[in-house]
Amino acid sequence: MPSPKPLPLELSDQERRVLRGWSRRRTASVSLVLRSKIVLACAEGASNSHVAQMLGVSRETVRKWRAQFAAHRLEGLMDRPRSGAPRKITDEQVEAVIAKTLDQAPPKGDTHWSTRSMAQAAGMSQSAVSRIWRAFGLKPHIVQTWKLSSDPQFVDKVRDVVGIYLAPPENALVLAVDEKSQIQALDRTQPVLPLVPTVPARMTHDYVRHGTTSLFAALDIVSGSVIAQHYRRHRHQEFLRFLKLIDEAVPKHLDLHLILDNYATHKTEQVKKWLLRHPRFHLHFTPTSASWLNLVERWFAELTNHKLRRSTHRSIVELERDIRGWINEWNKEPKPFVWTKTADEILETLAAYCTRINDSGH
Template identity: 80%
Template structure:
């Protein structure tokens, strides 16, 4: 049985211009460009089979868009609304939720909005509130903490330490020094259950304390290796012993630049006298509340994440031994932490925070 004769199709000059433009524009959706080519070929009085062969599509596709164009003209080439329930939340409702979340205080003197309280305030469902918050990246239940340094020499200290990181002096070693104090030997009240398919490792939330120790560590900025030792107390005497350990571990021909925080044990008269007798040591102090400038804190984070957080120890001796083994393994293949921010970039970021604080209205 012969195929039915295709519906005749004629184009006005304006329609031909628009269709040709859609096929040539780089930003046009490929589906719309293909439909435009089909219609232009149909206007050449070609059969559906010929057009399908030329454009590499099925005859049914050609027939569909020929009929759609004859019926609705240019508007017929765009996608029709998909089936499903009509949208029930208006743009005004979305704006109201966003505005209330950002600018209004929640009821009952709560500190933050919840999906339940926002749903009650806007007469919407909790699921709708949740979808709107996800779409706009709003998380009222979360809060981040921050602290600004009040050190009067903050700018000078930032430039000094960042300068050491980005342009370390020649014939010298830059060491980031600090103490991880009050490391607890914790034992879980039940054995840790290992990981299994579909089930993570599990441990009890309660534990038994078996004492504390302090880890003194010096991170080599260049190599990433660590000089470390444990002490049960955290006084200037222990800090002096650690300085002597560093002095023995580093070749005598190298100067030593130590980045330290402002803890009192680093500045006692006994420490100052020892430093005068060992002039190759030079201490660079981070600003008050500026421990983030000391790269050894980044190494402490690795130690906590990879060893301490999920370990169990029944004594301080066991904890110290376990940490020493981990440090020895680290030093076999150390990974340096590379500082990338300049002092100017840091100060500009902090200036932006201060500007937001001044403009917050609080």
């Protein structure tokens, strides 16, 4: 007995336009292109057998997608999202891994958990442990160093330095000053191999030393420009020479506020006597063990990352000339480092740190 003749499909102009677009789109899935062609052919009045023969598919396939479109229109041609494989790791197992990571010492006297040791302890795969650690931001293999200042005037010095950053005095220049000592002139034992596609630049791990130099730098916190000078040593004599250089470089009508660390050469009797004779100089000292408060350290990091870490030099003169060239280029388009945290925010963060330390039981 012949099967009943299927009802013809009627398409709106919008549906016809969308189906034609799908059937021609190169980025569409092969299945969506085929379903669109089936519906378009059926809408022209062709039978299921004729459409199947024309498109090289079975009559059952044509019947299925004709019915799907008739019932659900364009959405009926879309693939439904798949549920995926059932979850194998329970919430309790995830919680156990996190608890072990945070609270339990690793086995065999190790200093920290690895994915291998945790997988063995938790009875799951290393990849599962890795996914759990990533999801909760746990990195047992990484440790960061920190140190709390024991300076009895810590609070006062923080407020003084941060106050200068956030509200520089009028008719004055604020300079963050420090020395980067023991900069080594290093040359690799073999030529550096340049960057090529798929291969990074390469250099030997060993090197030849050709001496050291010290760089004294004063960073203008407003403009970002730098006054700098090389000296082969970093005693109070060199510091005094650098102060005189700053005095000559800055217009006389401006007061000078220098932010410094507590290095002994900054506080010798010779320095104090010179400062008494030059009253426009005002020194602001960061707390001990708090070099992060001196913005020039941020500039030294730029110098290290962009110039010193991967450069090679065969003499101190060559090193100093190279650094001077880099500083000259910096000063053509200086970039200030903007301080944003208030003294209260810094002190609140450190207070929370102290609370965590006291509560840790260590």
